């Protein structure tokens with residue numbers, strides 16, 4: 001074989017993809033590649049991939065579309081919700097000062113504390129800390145630990161505000177306490193911004209506007225979850241000045257001042273004493289493909305609406321329900337998730353042997369492991385496996401997956417736990 005021929009051979013990418021392919025009934029989780037994309041999203045990404053574009057101008061147009069969808073003054077595409085937290089926290093700390101921007105993550109010479117309820121602490125707040133912020137925990141989640149009825153209260157946020165406070169970090173979940181509105185009141189009285197992590201709060205589609213309506217200054221959404229955009233995409237929306245600062249710290253800004261022509265609707269060049277150096281979020285850069293894909297997905301998400309989406313998901317869940325209804329040792333039911341716009345889910349419980357006609361004893365954890373270790377590998381939501389419950393989410397499934405999952409469930413439930 002000639003050298004040319006040897007190096008011209010393409011690696012078999014489809015073969016590589018197949019070797020890692022799984023059926024994802026765990027929901028729109030990043031570890032299994034987030035949500036599958038609509039062909040129209042893929043097509044927009046393909047077009048963008050073949051073009052050269054002015055990235056700042058593209059983000060300025062993205063801002064208009066995001067503003068229209070969220071009701072915010074402005075918005076940018078980030079490389080994910082966690083990147084949105086990073087660049088959003090950076091914006092709250094530096095404002096439009098390029099000197100401060102250049103110092104991050106050393107934030108010792110600026111306001112860098114974010115107040116957060118202990119019940120809102122989670123693995124993704126690493127994004128805020130990565131910008132150089134320090135989290136100041138307040139309150140006690142007695143309601144969640146079962147030690148009492150209360151959670152953090154507004155006065156506890158208030159008591160922690162001081163000279164070094166840069167903002168408040170708020171995790172939006174259907175059952176988050178205290179209400180965002182109460183936290184916003186405290187923040188506004190102290191003139192500090194509220195940064196909301198709403199990564200996984202879609203659907204309902206109404207949540208695109210809800211946190212902005214309640215007075216949040218910045219809101220981060222994931223693009224790769226239910227919006228159906230690329231896995232490495234997200235939205236940060238909110239106040240124009242903060243979004244401008246966030247964009248400055250994410251864009252490639254290798255310009256001399258005189259030649260630099262940033263989009264005036266987001267960035268006030270006159271207010272800057274110089275062109276900022278590459279910022280803290282240059283490491284979370286966003287490609288033109290992510291922007292084109294996210295914007296297409298966002299428009300499809302808004303156009304489809306919760307009812308249309310739920311109808312599509314219900315077909316998959318009902319087919320799974322029918323296929324798994326009479327399997328020995330299992331009980332299955334459909335539930336409509338009220339916290340997420342009534343999205344249908346399949347709940348699957350393994351029955352104790354005394355309650356099961358088959359007398360088979362199989363733990364939910366073992367069942368999940370068998371599904372995972374089968375071929376194809378099937379992943380379910382095992383968060384509550386210790387309570388005997390597995391949840392199958394339809395968000396990343398197609399009708400083609402249903403018979404494969406049904407076969408795997410039948411095979412996996414036919415024998416009990418290994419001793």
Ligand SMILES: *Cc1c(COP(=O)(O)O)cnc(C)c1O
Pocket residue numbers: 030079080081082083124197198199200221222223224233234
């Ligand atoms: C998924 C998630 C994130 C991260 O979202 P990405 O878009 O993957 O960066 C952040 N916060 C919460 C609460 C999440 O559920």
